[in-house]
Amino acid sequence: MAGAPKANAVVGQSGGPTGVINASLVGVIEEAKKHPEIQTIYGAVHAVAGMVKDQFVDLGKLSAETLETVAASPSSALGTSRDKPDADYCRRILEVFKKRNIRYFFYIGGNDSANTAHILNTVADEGNFDIRAFHVPKTVDNDLLVTDHCPGYGTAARFVACALMGDDLDNRALPGVKIDVIMGRHAGFLTAAAVLGKTRDDDGPHLLYFPERPVSIGKFLSEVDAVYKKLNRCVIAVSEGMCDADGETWAKKIAQNAEKDPHGNIQLSGTGALADFLAAQVKNSLKIKRVRADTFGYLQRSFAGLQSAVDVDEARRCGCEAVKLAMVDDNGSVAMKRTGNGKNYGVELFRTELKNVAEKTKSMPAEFLNNDGNGVTQAFMEYAMPLAGQLPKTEYLASYPKV
């Protein structure tokens, strides 16, 4: 293939925001500035929606200080979109690219974004317009294939772990049943992170429910009952995509008039319905008086001032890597391979094919889930601990010996 073209670049952020998607953006910008082949670095305002409407900001002129503030900011600084472009949509984008001599396309997002990069690249090839299309992984759900884990997960995992550490202490202080609904439509990685701050034998969460392990309401209630009888309290972390025994999500069963997003997904976040449903089940069936439920909602993906240091560093490196790859290759998705664990934790970045990531999702592997399907294994702890970073220490005195 020909050498890297002298042309302009565009970068966009797609899908749900995360706590470090802006670090990946800054990684793309700082690496792009090092390569004379790349001239103007356009930021697409609201992702593909801005590309097709020719709405861009110039990212090459931001000060180093501004870039650092961007990298530390939650959410998607360029705005985002849930549009899922087809070939026609991509042809309209390419018209804009031709007009502006854009030949580098960097798209930070989930599996839909990898697919967009793939379609755009294919349509460009068909039109004999050479573009280099790269996907940078991003998701709090951690559900992309190939990569060991996704930028965005570690920071969301840190939020969830700190939330459950506090919530478990709250539940010790005022005992009862507490249900926390956590993001995760198809994958339970983020819900599993609820255990990362556990240090005492009886620390919660005591039960976890994942999309990967359908559970009947009867099994759920009997497990809650057993913990409550033993500890006089029970803290439960539930994925928003938790399923009934027949594999259907509880959320879908509850929400008769569920709103759907343009990808055909049912709205699971931004409503307290699942939490309130489960709380009512526990209260009514188990006759437990104090039952509370929280839905963590958007806080777990966009909270100012809370990032995992490892996650933000890796997100930035993934952004840089996409630009480096674009100097030598036509397209691809950036992925991470773990090179060590524990104190030797580290990752190497590598290129994978867009089609390996596009339109596919990963579930929690079986070795991360306990036999009952309501907890995690040591293998998960070793996988996730380095990603969330060191967690705060806590004390609880009421369990000290009585005098």
Next chain:
Amino acid sequence: MAGAPKANAVVGQSGGPTGVINASLVGVIEEAKKHPEIQTIYGAVHAVAGMVKDQFVDLGKLSAETLETVAASPSSALGTSRDKPDADYCRRILEVFKKRNIRYFFYIGGNDSANTAHILNTVADEGNFDIRAFHVPKTVDNDLLVTDHCPGYGTAARFVACALMGDDLDNRALPGVKIDVIMGRHAGFLTAAAVLGKTRDDDGPHLLYFPERPVSIGKFLSEVDAVYKKLNRCVIAVSEGMCDADGETWAKKIAQNAEKDPHGNIQLSGTGALADFLAAQVKNSLKIKRVRADTFGYLQRSFAGLQSAVDVDEARRCGCEAVKLAMVDDNGSVAMKRTGNGKNYGVELFRTELKNVAEKTKSMPAEFLNNDGNGVTQAFMEYAMPLAGQLPKTEYLASYPKV
């Protein structure tokens, strides 16, 4: 009155946990250790419930390192209780006190706790048993009388401010209407803190609703509509105690089978009902497609690793001050007076009568609320900014000039 007795002391934590109630506990412990009049320092397990059941831990032997970890931990490290003792209950507590020679009583909590200290002190006087009863203020609602503000508020305010900073950036990236329900049964101080991170002209939250300003659903909807038409998005912070025009809480109207706590309060936290109700109103009446609602719930009072430095320092000082006061006085409540603002921010501690704090609550003063009742004034900003501490900086690039 006689000099401070040589006797044992008890400390308890009452009511809802906060992010710094443990710092007040540590303040009591570290100051008590300095005074030879105080012998054993008992921690009451689950507050008055532990006192009446003779359940105590010995707090005098904790290492300095453990005490620092306690001070940094959210929730109530001794456990808490919502019991509201009457004179009979207090007489039973005093039987335990006599047996253990406890003559110092330190109770960290809200206005109910000040009342408990008052009743206990009165009943002890009637029985000619000299105890010294002190209240240390605590509440995330910031609704105690006399004191300039309450320990616990600054940390919760910091959480809410960081949450809204992130959530506003999320709403910019994916525009729509976002409703956030925030703790505050009778006082809107914590909801008002949602604005503390605003720096850009069009930053959200754009509308705030407080218990102090009843609002009809019609007025609420027309205000949301106006913001949405102007900005194509709207972020709203709502107190859980938000009232209809007739002064009744929306929560009460919604929850026909509302659970009541032992104080006769309706359960407002731990349910997403108000948020979902308001979201449905906006969606159905204004025909806005993307409407989301989150209820922050217990995260805002018990989240590991997030404290306001000013708040944690003041909470600890208030704990110390109660012990100092007990060396020279019979009873009282610790209060704070602001000695300067902005860069000169500081507080002096002083004693006030228990009855000045007991069973009363403070609302937001009129000068903190704007004329429409849906926002705050500069006076509130100056009041609350020092309490939450310095907030993270953020950037949003999509609003930069297009090229």
